[in-house]
Amino acid sequence: MKPSALIVNTSRAGIIAEGALVEALKAGRPGTAAVDVFEDEPVLGAVHPLLKMDNGVATPHLGYVERENYELYYGVVVDQILAYTTGNPINVLDPEAVRKK
Secondary structure, eight states, X not given: OOTTOEEEXXXXXXXXXXXXXXXXXXXXXXXXXXXXXXXXXXXXXXXXXXXGOTTEEEOOSOTTXXXXXXXXXXXXXXXXXXXHHTTOOOSOSOHHHHHTO
């Protein structure tokens, strides 16, 4: 990558080989990185090398944490559990598998 490049990883730490981003930043290619995912989460004690680098921005992997998302995710899960327990499962990928029980 160019020294002027910025790499952003807010998806999965595993898409970049462990340690490769730190080494690349030390070499100046890319010039900057921004991440909110790490090989091991949570990062405790500020021990991850990216947290100490001037050309890296690191934040906790918390982008999904908001009230509306939790209400949506868990509301759907509760609805599915209740429907299943009443014998009327919803959002079933393989209806035949449920009927065989």
